[in-house]
Amino acid sequence: MGARGKLAQMSIRNVHKTYSIQGEKIHALKGVDMDIEDGSLVCIVGKSGCGKSTLLKLMCSLESKDEGDIAFGNGIKDLPKVSIVFQEPRLMPWLTVRKNIEFPIKGKLGKKELEKRVTGQLEMLGIREFENAYPSQVSGGMAQRVSLGRTLCYEPDIILMDEPLGALDAFNRKKLQDEIVSIFKNEKKTILFVTHDVEEALILGQKIIVMEEGKVKDSLDVEMEYPRNPSSVEFINLKKRILSLIFG
Ligand SMILES: Nc1ncnc2c1ncn2[C@@H]1O[C@H](COP(=O)(O)OP(=O)(O)O)[C@@H](O)[C@H]1O
Numbered sequence: 565m566g567a568r569g570k571l572a573q574m575s576i577r578n579v580h581k582t583y584s585i586q587g588e589k590i591h592a593l594k595g596v597d598m599d600i601e602d603g604s605l606v607c608i609v610g611k612s613g614c615g616k617s618t619l620l621k622l623m624c625s626l627e628s629k630d631e632g633d634i635a636f637g638n639g640i641k642d643l644p645k646v647s648i649v650f651q652e653p654r655l656m657p658w659l660t661v662r663k664n665i666e667f668p669i670k671g672k673l674g675k676k677e678l679e680k681r682v683t684g685q686l687e688m689l690g691i692r693e694f695e696n697a698y699p700s701q702v703s704g705g706m707a708q709r710v711s712l713g714r715t716l717c718y719e720p721d722i723i724l725m726d727e728p729l730g731a732l733d734a735f736n737r738k739k740l741q742d743e744i745v746s747i748f749k750n751e752k753k754t755i756l757f758v759t760h761d762v763e764e765a766l767i768l769g770q771k772i773i774v775m776e777e778g779k780v781k782d783s784l785d786v787e788m789e790y791p792r793n794p795s796s797v798e799f800i801n802l803k804k805r806i807l808s809l810i811f812g
């Protein structure tokens with residue numbers, strides 16, 4: 565753990581968020597309570613519109629909450645670095661793959677150090693040979709790897725992922741799921757992964773939180789070892805349980 569303590573621990577209490585569209589109020593979060601342990605991989609599942617994206621946006625201050633608390637760390641003052649990956653890669657079309665990845669840390673590291681860190685990410689994500697390509701020249705799966713590489717380069721303590729694999733084909737999706745598990749194991753990051761795919765949540769999560777209509781409905785610890793086997797009895801039973809929590 566080191567001197568930084570449990571920096572990436574997160575405690576969410578009674579969080580509310582209301583949006584307003586032309587005078588009409590939408591109560592997106594209605595008192596969310598959640599605890600995220602430092603160094604854990606937690607998945608949030610729930611029907612579309614239940615408030616998953618809103619919650620992630622509040623966690624990284626892209627939106628502000630109306631009420632409640634979002635506290636980080638173990639009572640220490642230092643704030644963790646929080647970073648978010650969206651479903652669409654949101655790359656800058658005028659920059660190459662390499663330049664997109666180095667973007668968040670450009671100017672913060674010496675030239676050599678920067679180059680080394682970006683090369684490391686390119687290699688880890690298997691996109692080194694595309695480093696000079698532009699976003700329009702790479703596939704969706706590649707682009708999402710670039711987006712992930714850009715996030716990892718920034719070395720966040722907490723990575724928030726909002727259905728990052730939702731737009732990928734089954735093959736790339738499976739590959740990136742495996743990569744996320746290995747990033748989690750090797751880099752010991754705290755990862756919060758939103759998905760509407762229960763099977764994906766079971767492949768990734770140590771804990772699965774089920775949301776419903778702006779609240780946490782239930783949460784389950786998943787004890788299975790990685791890599792998880794979707795045809796095992798334990799997997800299938802947990803899947804049934806979560807599906808019935810979501811769809812009743
Ligand atoms: N920027 C916004 N303005 C108004 N309403 C919003 C906005 N973002 C989300 N909502 C509404 O808030 C609710 C929760 O949305 P969201 O957090 O995106 O859910 P999820 O990610 O689980 O699908 C939905 O009813 C959605 O329509």
Ligand SMILES: [Mg+2]
Pocket residue numbers: 616617618726
């Ligand atoms: Mg969403």
